[in-house]
Amino acid sequence: MPVTIRDVAKQAGVSITTVSRALNGYPDVSLETKRKIHEIAKELGYQPSTLARGLVMKKTHSVGLVVEDLSKSRKGHHFMFDILCGVHDRANELGYDVILFTVSSAEQRETSYADLCKARQVDGAILMGIRLDDIYLHDILQSDIPCVMLDVPFVGSVYGSVSSENVHGAKSAMRHLCKLGHKKIGFINGHQQAAVSQERFEGYLQALEEAGIAFDARYVYYGNFEQIDGENGVKELESRDPEISAYFCASDLMALGAVNYLRSTGRHVPADVSVVGFDGIDLAFMTYPSLTTVVQDRYEMGKQAANLLVGILNGESGKRIVLPAYLHEGQSTAAAPQTIRMSGNCM
Amino acid sequence: MPVTIRDVAKQAGVSITTVSRALNGYPDVSLETKRKIHEIAKELGYQPSTLARGLVMKKTHSVGLVVEDLSKSRKGHHFMFDILCGVHDRANELGYDVILFTVSSAEQRETSYADLCKARQVDGAILMGIRLDDIYLHDILQSDIPCVMLDVPFVGSVYGSVSSENVHGAKSAMRHLCKLGHKKIGFINGHQQAAVSQERFEGYLQALEEAGIAFDARYVYYGNFEQIDGENGVKELESRDPEISAYFCASDLMALGAVNYLRSTGRHVPADVSVVGFDGIDLAFMTYPSLTTVVQDRYEMGKQAANLLVGILNGESGKRIVLPAYLHEGQSTAAAPQTIRMSGNCM
DNA sequence: CTGTTAGCGCGTTCAC
DNA sequence: GTGAACGCGCTAACAG
Numbered sequence: 222m223p224v225t226i227r228d229v230a231k232q233a234g235v236s237i238t239t240v241s242r243a244l245n246g247y248p249d250v251s252l253e254t255k256r257k258i259h260e261i262a263k264e265l266g267y268q269p270s271t272l273a274r275g276l277v278m279k280k281t282h283s284v285g286l287v288v289e290d291l292s293k294s295r296k297g298h299h300f301m302f303d304i305l306c307g308v309h310d311r312a313n314e315l316g317y318d319v320i321l322f323t324v325s326s327a328e329q330r331e332t333s334y335a336d337l338c339k340a341r342q343v344d345g346a347i348l349m350g351i352r353l354d355d356i357y358l359h360d361i362l363q364s365d366i367p368c369v370m371l372d373v374p375f376v377g378s379v380y381g382s383v384s385s386e387n388v389h390g391a392k393s394a395m396r397h398l399c400k401l402g403h404k405k406i407g408f409i410n411g412h413q414q415a416a417v418s419q420e421r422f423e424g425y426l427q428a429l430e431e432a433g434i435a436f437d438a439r440y441v442y443y444g445n446f447e448q449i450d451g452e453n454g455v456k457e458l459e460s461r462d463p464e465i466s467a468y469f470c471a472s473d474l475m476a477l478g479a480v481n482y483l484r485s486t487g488r489h490v491p492a493d494v495s496v497v498g499f500d501g502i503d504l505a506f507m508t509y510p511s512l513t514t515v516v517q518d519r520y521e522m523g524k525q526a527a528n529l530l531v532g533i534l535n536g537e538s539g540k541r542i543v544l545p546a547y548l549h550e551g552q553s554t555a556a557a558p559q560t561i562r563m564s565g566n567c568m
Numbered sequence: 569m570p571v572t573i574r575d576v577a578k579q580a581g582v583s584i585t586t587v588s589r590a591l592n593g594y595p596d597v598s599l600e601t602k603r604k605i606h607e608i609a610k611e612l613g614y615q616p617s618t619l620a621r622g623l624v625m626k627k628t629h630s631v632g633l634v635v636e637d638l639s640k641s642r643k644g645h646h647f648m649f650d651i652l653c654g655v656h657d658r659a660n661e662l663g664y665d666v667i668l669f670t671v672s673s674a675e676q677r678e679t680s681y682a683d684l685c686k687a688r689q690v691d692g693a694i695l696m697g698i699r700l701d702d703i704y705l706h707d708i709l710q711s712d713i714p715c716v717m718l719d720v721p722f723v724g725s726v727y728g729s730v731s732s733e734n735v736h737g738a739k740s741a742m743r744h745l746c747k748l749g750h751k752k753i754g755f756i757n758g759h760q761q762a763a764v765s766q767e768r769f770e771g772y773l774q775a776l777e778e779a780g781i782a783f784d785a786r787y788v789y790y791g792n793f794e795q796i797d798g799e800n801g802v803k804e805l806e807s808r809d810p811e812i813s814a815y816f817c818a819s820d821l822m823a824l825g826a827v828n829y830l831r832s833t834g835r836h837v838p839a840d841v842s843v844v845g846f847d848g849i850d851l852a853f854m855t856y857p858s859l860t861t862v863v864q865d866r867y868e869m870g871k872q873a874a875n876l877l878v879g880i881l882n883g884e885s886g887k888r889i890v891l892p893a894y895l896h897e898g899q900s901t902a903a904a905p906q907t908i909r910m911s912g913n914c915m
Numbered sequence: 916c917t918g919t920t921a922g923c924g925c926g927t928t929c930a931c
Numbered sequence: 932g933t934g935a936a937c938g939c940g941c942t943a944a945c946a947g
Contacts, residue, residue, distance in 0.1 A: 273940035
């Protein structure tokens with residue numbers, strides 16, 4: 222039995238319409254009654270029901286944040302969380318609440334994102350962590366639900382995207398390694414159903430060409446952005462060519478996995494092997510050696526996504542937003558070791 | 569113009585009442601019409617409006633997740649996020665959606681948690697990161713909104729709490745240090761408006777007494793759980809007594825701050841000084857030296873919280889749930905160094 | 916300036 | 932078995 226608009230009306234001795242108008246700041250209410258109504262509303266602790274309001278206004282002032290496999294992404298550390306915070310903060314600033322939707326890749330597959338959004342009648346949605354081959358991705362783009370995707374660069378009239386300069390970022394990382402004299406550079410990429418993987422691959426190619434190094438598919442490994450993939454990537458790539466002197470990883474977690482594996486097998490980073498990451502998670506700066514990595518501002522990505530979505534809700538058309546990503550030089554990279562080692566004569 | 573129950577009814581040539589009954593699994597509908605209605609509903613992509621349903625049922629099947637200063641807690645890493653994931657996963661399993669509420673400590677203070685919940689008509693709320701002196705904490709407990717608090721051990725008929733064995737955990741950490749021969753142990757606690765700080769302090773006291781060490785208030789520093797507080801804590805405490813040989817920190821971040829500061833000023837951890845943390849964040853196991861810390865399962869805390877809340881919504885009464893916390897021995901603790909150093913004679 | 920009426924989409928009596 | 936009518940709390944159109 223929450224207090225409704227009717228309670229306020231009764232108490233104030235006016236009709237509910239008048240209360241509605243007064244509280245919603247319509248001009249056509251006498252100052253006196255308006256004041257009185259506000260007073261009584263506050264006194265009674267009246268909160269308009271967003272349900273009822275949403276029903277009639279056809280706007281709920283809420284956005285859905287759709288995440289693929291939220292809890293799994295915990296391991297991915299904070300990546301999702303930073304974005305989530307950004308989305309939430311900006312959405313709140315703009316007067317929107319955030320409802321969390323997850324689809325645990327296997328499980329709830331019977332319900333599409335679009336259905337989730339329809340049921341809760343969110344005004345729009347923000348999607349993150351969605352694979353390009355997701356069966357429901359098409360679905361929601363087809364629907365007329367306004368949405369913004371993170372790291373999936375599609376654009377339409379009611380949907381847009383936010384991502385980082387992945388091509389440029391990857392190129393910067395590779396340029397850095399090339400400049401240090403590395404010729405044989407392993408690329409531990411993310412899985413191929415992520416747009417970022419494709420973009421970073423493009424950057425990798427461009428940098429190779431720039432440096433006059435021929436592309437060799439044997440130097441590319443596809444992982445899943447997680448730590449273990451960094452380890453596996455190094456194992457696999459060095460089995461293909463033991464002379465690889467540097468690894469560029471498409472995530473910091475993979476880079477850390479790579480570093481840890483290399484160290485555990487007696488190699489020194491960066492003296493023997495250099496490693497570059499991607500993301501700029503806090504962890505990257507706290508380990509020893511700290512990681513040379515391509516930093517992207519995930520919190521800002523979230524804010525921009527929320528901002529863009531609300532823009533679309535206000536009638537603007539969808540667009541693609543690309544945020545800067547820049548190289549941060551840590552301690553995990555150094556000049557390529559000479560091919561001829563000076564070993565054995567220093568005793 | 570989403571498809572409503574009326575569209576389905578018209579298409580099926582029956583009344584909306586029948587559609588409602590068929591879709592909600594009532595028995596008193598002929599199998600034939602039931603089948604037909606289901607078919608048409610699917611065909612039309614009909615999704616019942618949770619708004620309308622909530623309005624009439626007075627249940628929205630949603631819970632609010634109230635966080636104090638969400639975005640600030642990003643720095644706290646993963647702590648909030650893990651809980652959030654647990655809450656979300658379990659809530660979803662039980663058929664509830666999660667709506668995120670934040671109160672940016674300074675800002676939106678005009679709106680109380682209770683009001684947020686009332687407006688969105690969530691069925692219940694889960695609160696985390698709330699300070700004991702929060703002006704609105706009392707507010708929501710007074711209201712009849714069912715809720716579960718994390719790390720705030722209050723219990724009533726429609727509210728409960730989930731926390732870790734903070735007393736026991738702290739005691740384990742301290743026992744470990746005492747057993748290693750440490751006599752002068754600094755305690756870098758969290759701020760005093762967190763229940764966990766009070767509990768961990770209690771554990772600290774108990775362990776001291778057990779070890780026959782007199783309590784000395786000079787050995788206690790109150791921080792804010794963040795990295796910088798670990799550094800400041802060490803500075804302050806060692807200025808009070810330079811012979812402190814071990815620090816027990818109420819969070820891993822503070823422990824890391826302590827370790828980094830100690831190392832940066834030439835001390836070896838754990839050879840010269842031992843450090844114990846609390847939380848067991850991923851980071852704690854990835855640094856060198858890895859942290860000896862008291863591990864709590866935050867994801868599980870979140871799940872338990874959601875579970876408890878839904879229990880309350882189903883008529884069970886509130887209770888307090890305490891989850892285990894155990895000591896994990898990492899590389900940041902070692903036997904106390906001898907008071908008489910063997911320095912100066914080893915050249 | 917204010918009240919009356921209608922209807923948002925749905926579940927639920929109560930008749931038939 | 933099924934349908935008509937009512938109401939959840941609110942805003943909007945239309946009087947007065």
